[in-house]
Amino acid sequence: MSQHPAGAADHGHGHHDEHENHGSLKAYVIGFILSIVLTVIPLLVVFQTNMSKNGIIITIVTMAVIQLLVQLLFFMHIREGEGPKYNVMTLILGLFIVVVIVASSVWIMSFNSVVQ
Template identity: 40%
Template sequence: MINDFKVIDEQYEAGRKALRSYVIGFVLSIILTLIPYFIVVKHLMVNQTAVFAVVGSALVQLLVQVVFFLHLHKKSKPHWNLIVFIFTILIVIILVAGSLWVMYNLNYNMTEVSPFNSNEGYIPE
């Protein structure tokens, strides 16, 4: 019987912890949504700074949701979830940054009306 209560207590304790985690995550996410929103809508910053601030709060919110909603930090012992997650982030960065880099250079090299007489690096046969 006493054992019964102990198990139930532990369950409720774990439940309270989980509830706190969701509430913290929710409140932080709302704040991290409203901050960039008002920065953009009220024009609180100049363009370049605003982009950094907005992207920054998105990245912080990603972290908040991964920790407080997905509870990634406390799953499986050898942390396979985490390893897969980090690997994915790596690929995502290579994919997105790589595409932008390549396409930016492509645009840069093709902005002139005729590439045949304006690009120093391009020598037509």
């Protein structure tokens, strides 16, 4: 997936003329630093501050979502590519399944707190 597409057999057309640009070094470094910062913030909040439990949870979730976007933009090249928008379709399906997993787990498990 990097510079040389892992020897993908390409129907004998030989050369990879339509080589897509896979981002610059600058973008990767920015993405890397942002990821580290976004990971350190929750750690600091948990270990170094006296924020309330809800505040901590909200901070962690927010940082996680921003981190997800950073990964998509800087490493997964979500803005690139032409043709059918496979990546957008896949993301929507992925998002849908994540929502199903989280929401229904809360729903399924909430009965536990009702009976206790």
